[in-house]
Every structure is written in structure tokens, then in C-alpha cells.
Amino acid sequence: MTDVMDWDSAYRGEGEFEGEPPWNIGEPQPELAALWRDGKFRSEVLDAGCGHAELSLALAADGYTVTGVDLSPTAVAAATAASAERGLSERTSFVAADITTLTGFDGRFATVVDSTLFHSLPVESRDAYLQSVHRAAAPGAGYFVLVFAKGAFPAEMEGGPNEVTELELREAVSRYWIIDDIRPALIHTNVPKLPGMPPPPLDMLDDRGRLRMQAFLLQAHKES
Numbered sequence: 147m148t149d150v151m152d153w154d155s156a157y158r159g160e161g162e163f164e165g166e167p168p169w170n171i172g173e174p175q176p177e178l179a180a181l182w183r184d185g186k187f188r189s190e191v192l193d194a195g196c197g198h199a200e201l202s203l204a205l206a207a208d209g210y211t212v213t214g215v216d217l218s219p220t221a222v223a224a225a226t227a228a229s230a231e232r233g234l235s236e237r238t239s240f241v242a243a244d245i246t247t248l249t250g251f252d253g254r255f256a257t258v259v260d261s262t263l264f265h266s267l268p269v270e271s272r273d274a275y276l277q278s279v280h281r282a283a284a285p286g287a288g289y290f291v292l293v294f295a296k297g298a299f300p301a302e303m304e305g306g307p308n309e310v311t312e313l314e315l316r317e318a319v320s321r322y323w324i325i326d327d328i329r330p331a332l333i334h335t336n337v338p339k340l341p342g343m344p345p346p347p348l349d350m351l352d353d354r355g356r357l358r359m360q361a362f363l364l365q366a367h368k369e370s
């Protein structure tokens with residue numbers, strides 16, 4: 147099995163990126179923030195692969211009870227510290243664990259959100275991950291995934307995220323979840339600081355100078 151990267155090194159600033167990893171944009175991904183504002187999320191929420199957990203923290207500030215799970219102890223420590231600083235500790239808990247083997251939360255969450263985790267997993271781990279979050283979801287729970295679309299990165303690039311086609315995403319997720327919608331979407335990331343990387347074309351940038359990258363937004367639910 148090939149891991150996409152050493153996640154804890156990336157959060158410690160010792161990985162391939164100089165400084166912060168590019169997905170740390172200091173706020174929830176805009177596509178997921180829009181779903182939250184549309185009232186699509188219900189408490190309790192599982193933030194799968196939460197990282198620094200800006201989504202969890204925004205939801206907790208809005209009254210949701212949130213559990214964030216991430217493989218990286220460094221990311222979990224940062225999320226826990228940020229939650230304490232913002233006075234949100236009562237409504238958040240962050241757990242360092244492998245989401246593909248998560249146990250102890252059976253039937254608990256009314257919402258499972260995947261903010262760019264799906265493409266961060268080895269392809270061979272997808273099924274175990276989907277089974278695991280399905281087990282942690284309550285009957286009727288919502289499941290929301292923001293994932294890089296095939297072609298988001300140059301074809302010649304070695305390694306990197308496991309982008310998906312719409313069909314691949316549909317086939318994987320529908321083994322466990324009832325899919326309500328899959329539509330084209332955008333993932334916003336900071337421009338990565340990589341040696342020798344040319345500046346990106348201006349039309350790829352949003353109004354804050356971040357990259358806008360091709361993605362899919364999936365909405366699904368668990369049978370009631």
C-alpha cells in the first residue's frame with residue numbers, strides 16, 4: 147500500500163512543503179462552508195481527516211458538537227489547542243486515529259464530513275474507510291465529501307493525491323451510502339512552496355491568491 151505522504155511530517159513542517167501544508171487555508175473549504183450555511187449539517191458531526199480542523203471549529207462555534215479524527219498527532223494537538231483558545235473545548239473532541247479502522251463510535255454521528263480526506267487515502271484503503279465511517283454514522287446520517295477530480299493535477303506529476311473520476315467516486319461510495327448528488331466543485335489551497343515550481347497562471351487563483359482546483363462535491367445519506 148502506498149501512502150500519499152507522511153502526514154505528520156507535513157504538519158511538523160518537515161515534509162515536502164516549505165512551512166505550512168497548502169491545504170491549511172485558515173478557514174473551512176468554501177464548498178463545505180456553503181453546505182453548512184444551507185443547513186445541510188446536523189449535530190453530532192464527524193470531521194473525518196480533520197487536520198487543523200477549521201471546519202470542526204467553525205461548526206462548534208455555531209453550536210454543533212464535533213469529533214475530529216486524524217492520523218497525525220501533530221494536527222490533532224493543533225486542533226485541540228485552537229479549540230481551547232477559542233473557548234470551544236466543551237463541544238469538540240479530537241482523536242489521533244486511523245479512520246479506516248475507527249471503532250467506538252458506532253451509530254453516533256448525524257453528519258460525516260470529509261474535507262479532502264478521500265483523495266488523501268491509498269486507493270486500497272477506500273473501502274475500509276467507507277465502511278468505517280458508515281459504521282460510525284447514525285441511521286439517516288448525511289455524508290459529504292469534497293475530493294480532487296481526475297485532472298486537477300498535471301498527468302506527468304508523480305505521486306500526489308488520488309484524484310477520482312465521477313464514476314469511480316460513485317462506485318466506491320454507493321457500496322455503503324445512498325448517493326443524493328455528485329457535482330463539479332472547487333478545492334481552494336495555498337500555492338505550494340516547492341523547489342523549482344513555476345508560479346501558477348492567474349486564472350487558477352481566487353481573489354485571495356489561492357489555487358482553485360477541480361473537485362467533486364458528493365452528498366449522500368445512510369439508510370434510515
Ligand SMILES: C[S@@+](CC[C@H](N)C(=O)[O-])C[C@H]1O[C@@H](n2cnc3c(N)ncnc32)[C@H](O)[C@@H]1O
Nearest residue numbers: 153169195196197216217218244245261262266
Ligand atoms: C489534505 S488534508 C485535509 C485536512 C482537513 N480536512 C482540511 O480540510 O484542511 C488530509 C488529512 O487526512 C489525514 N489522513 C490521511 N490518512 C488518514 C487516515 N488513514 N486516518 C485519518 N486521517 C488521515 C491527514 O493527516 C490530513 O490531515
